[in-house]
Amino acid sequence: MGANSLMMGGGPLSPPVTSASTLSPVSNTGLSASALNAAALYSQHRGPLMDLTTSLQHKLFHFSLNAAASTSPSSLSSHSSSSASSAYFSSSSPTSSTKSWSHLDELMLNTAIRGTVDPKSKSSTKSPSGQSISVNSQQSQQAQSHSSQPDPSVVTHSVSHLLNLNDSPSRTNGQSTSDSGIVVLNKSNVIKFGVRQEPNVPVLNGHHNSQPLDLQTYPKSLSSNIGINGNNSNNGLPEIKPILAKVSSNSSLSGTILPVPLSTTTISQAKATVTNSVAGPIGPGSLTNGVPTVPRRRGRPPGSTNKKKKLQQQLQQQQQQLICAMSLIPGANGGPLNAAALSGHPFITSGGLLTPSAGDHFNQFAAAAFAAVSAQSAAAAAAAGGLKSPGPNSNSSNGGRKPRGESRKCRKVYGMDNREMWCTQCKWKKACSRFMD
């Protein structure tokens, strides 16, 4: 029931496309204008498409392209001056919670989409063409290892294998009313895809009798024309192609994912109808010459560090302690030190550091204070610098950091493989909101 309402309930497409009235997908998709138009054009001839990126949010599986993982952090950010198109790609540290697309497999797809795990579908999925997912993984690793520029065709190939797309659009029956679609598209640097939520619709047909998506991978020039990720060939970003497909609910082909023929004319037509009135994450400002660009990913850029700031804080703290200690010097018993006394003191340098020099009137009191402060600041620096604090019970409430709770949190409960099941806070590396202590 949900599927049908999703399919039928969609309003007209937001961009003023001529075929908008014939299209029934949800419009608030965040898909690129050209993609929407391509979908519109397709649905005009072939029947309605449904954007599952929106309708199946909770079932969506998402992953980041990790193709640039092996590059240095500086090369991760777009080096093009067009900051609008800059994007980051997650590094794949061992503890990284981001799933590399090369690790995507059928099991995860089924888990993500159907919420169930089919134990026998784990790993080593073979396609009839003799290629397997592991081959794609190898390809991806190759792409990762020797180049900061991932090979977009590898991405597309792999996705097509994973989705097991059928390459025969002619098998589509004309009954558009019983067909719904699946849209696989890029949104920022994340590919999202899914199928409509309907029981008993196998996402991946069990026979793996499909072909790879080669016929969907139009050449680079075309993908540039359609405006996916812009046509800036040297912007350091991988090209992510739109993949449009539909799920047939025909009895004999139930669950088979049929590709949408993105013909050259369709693409060019789609390009011609690109407008600036696209709503969604790809905002109006990110369209340049009708070419949507990839917005920069939110969040802390990978590779950024807190060390600089921390060092600064450390220094400041040190100085403060110094001043406090120096307040012992002029007064008899640690009376407050006024500015005049401090500024006139021979041991306070412009940098705020105390530099006792031989021959000066460096009294014992000051020496003692200096030693004390030095020891203190050294300890503080050691603590802040990542050295293990010395004793087991070094401090009961160190730094105001609350002690770790004893309950298992989402990460432990669901595991890294099911990150989509974690609570939001855990996803963000914040204090878990689901398993409170």
Next chain:
DNA sequence: TCTGCCGGGTA
């Protein structure tokens, strides 16, 4: 080595 999460950057 893994887990939990704080601090802070970015949109």
Next chain:
DNA sequence: TACCCGGCAGA
């Protein structure tokens, strides 16, 4: 505010 990640403390 939402999202994301470096890095630290502790198990």
